[in-house]
Amino acid sequence: MVWIFSRNYFSIKNIEIKLEFDNDKEIRNLAIEKAQSKALVDLSGKLLSPNDYEIFLTDMDKKELSYLVESIEFVDETITEKYYKAIFNICLLYTSD
Numbered sequence: 001m002v003w004i005f006s007r008n009y010f011s012i013k014n015i016e017i018k019l020e021f022d023n024d025k026e027i028r029n030l031a032i033e034k035a036q037s038k039a040l041v042d043l044s045g046k047l048l049s050p051n052d053y054e055i056f057l058t059d060m061d062k063k064e065l066s067y068l069v070e071s072i073e074f075v076d077e078t079i080t081e082k083y084y085k086a087i088f089n090i091c092l093l094y095t096s097d
Contacts, residue, residue, distance in 0.1 A: 008093070008094075009070045009091045009092055009093050009094060010043050010091065010092045010094060011089060011090075011091045012039040012042055012043055012089070012090045012091075012092065013075075013089045014075070014087055014089070015035045015038050015039055015042075015087065015088045015089070015090060016085070016086075016087050017031045017034045017035050017038070017085070017086050017087075017088065018083055018084070018085040019031055019034075019083060019084045019085075020082070020083055020084075021079065021080065021081065021082055021083050021084045027084045028084070028086075031084060031086050031088075032072060032088070033065075035072070035086070035088040035090055036065050036066065036069055036072070036090055037060075037065060039088075039090035039092060040060070040065055040068065040092060041057070041060075043092060044056050044057075068092045068093055069090065069091070069092060069093075070091040070092060070093045071090075071091045072088060072089075072090055072091075073088060073089040073090075073091075074086060074087075074088060075087040075088060075089055
């Protein structure tokens with residue numbers, strides 16, 4: 001279950017990412033990117049109307065996403081011969097402008 005809290009940022013907790021492990025040195029970075037993207041998609045699904053949400057998903061630029069990330073917390077991380085799995089808490093910035 002994903003929890004979302006708000007202060008000066010939105011905190012999306014317990015984002016689980018599981019990837020097949022293929023000895024890729026960048027697997028952790030790939031998992032972080034996927035967690036950031038999932039956090040924004042989950043948050044947007046809660047805040048936007050269904051129509052705006054569909055437009056957002058179409059126009060979302062994953063390269064721009066890192067500018068919205070305030071912090072990334074690793075809650076748990078497992079690496080086996082077969083898979084990489086991590087649970088993240090992601091804080092996304094927001095402005096009232």
